[in-house]
Amino acid sequence: MHFFLLVFACALYGSTFALNNGLMRTPPTGWLAWERFRCDIDCQNDPKNCISENLFIDMADRLSEDGWRELGYVYVNIDDCWSSMERDGNGRLQPDPKRFPGGIHKLARYMHNRGLKLGIYGDMGTHTCGGYPGTTLDKIQIGAQTFADWEVDMLKFDGCYSNFTEQEQGYPLMSKALNATGRPIGYSCSWPAYCGGLPPKVNYTQLGEICNLWRNYDDIQDSWDSVLTIVDWFFDNQDVLQPAAGPGEVERPRYAAHW
Template identity: 75%
Template sequence: MGPSSVALLLAVISLTAALDNGMLKTPPMGWMAWERFRCDIDCKDDPQNCIGEKLFRDMADRLVEDGWKELGYEYVMIDDCWTSMQRDEQGRLQPDPSRFPGGIAKLARYIHDRGLKLGIYADIGSHTCMRYPGTPLDKIVIDAQTFASWGVDYLKFDGCYSNPIEHMLGYPLMSKALNATGRPIGYSCSWPAYEGGLPPNVNYSLLGEICHLWRNYDDIQDSWDSVQDIIGWFANNQDDLQPAAGPGRWNDPDMLIIGNFGLSVHQARSQMALWAIMAAPLIMSNDLRNLDNSARAILQNKMAITINQDPLGIQGRRLLQV
């Protein structure tokens, strides 16, 4: 990085107000589409499972009617593949009209009317990971304003098709832009996951000033091997990671896959227990419409949730490896 890039970075950071808006003082809880439903956009032949407004309305209904909301699961989160392939005439992101015919603002009202909150997805690069329109540096302000105007409550800001300089400029700039909207919006940064997750490439002090939570490592997959890999990485690097966590600033080992296909009941209990101990976001990615009783009991375990939601916000540590 040349001197001019460093100067620009420092200028952006100096203009970025700390993201201390009182949000996410405990790890966020809710539901996210990605791990279970991926980029299924075939609403003609797979209307129950495609990335469209029906899926998110269904999950909002389940959170309210099946006892999740009262336990703290309050976010319904859209991930990749929700947009049209082109921005509108004003340069704004827009949802795919065939899959979100009512628009995002109407979906947000539906979710808010049920006492829940809406999360949405964007990417700092030229494209999202699935090659939908990204949010490069010159689009950050308009996208933050658009999300706020729709009533969005949470943004996951991914990092595909971008580079380290764009990360260093764009993630603080989005924090500033979200703050400037005047709407409280939780901010999840994927920055560390694209820079190896560890110092010196990752500055966790800075992250704690601009983001509420951040993805540190690889995406979770629907397998016990994937869960073990994530747990091992967090434990092996806990001296760097554990001090970074606290109220309003969380490490995110990725979604809970309990209730899908890859975990036994014992393995599902282990993921829930370890995510609770790690003060991790409890963001499920499963089909709440077809959840068996064992998965429901694990995910609704009040003791595990209470440990996770401890207001002290201390991330647990591995004391012994056997």
């Protein structure tokens, strides 16, 4: 099993859309499924590695029983391919019933009972990167409320199958919708990764107003070469990224991130 630190830099700013949810004042750490398990849904032939509630229960047990939680590793994050291919009768996303028979809310409670937090994945587009139902502009409000009803603690909002105009509207709208639920949900925006990661194409001032953290660069792969490539990219661009980084503060949080 590979445990990976979620490395986040922090910065300061505040405005009307600022999340102001009291979260992620320091770099959040935990475990994310994507790097190792990708979109493995073959639970019949690969039950220990498929994207299912059993995988995330196992990770929760490892974090809570093996000393990781005490070191600050508290997030267990579901990535793509968790959902059913169809929304429910009310238009809400729903988990695959065979792979998540207990539902996401029950899984969140499992995390919380062990002093952990549950993260989930969504996509600002017609489909997720793995081809599952996305969250178009008209589905953002119901999506945010669904995650809040499930007691989810963090949302990673990807950007596959959408264009810049839709992203420009959707990422701020999701921020506002999450705030409106009344539940503190850490908001991770993948928007800059779809715009090259660097200013002036990426407006880090705006990102700081709407997101707790964000993604700048490509997916990490299961190799040391991939890690080095990511490190090199941040090193080569540190002069333009550094102004958007800094410690959090209570009144006006802004956070940057790379998954």
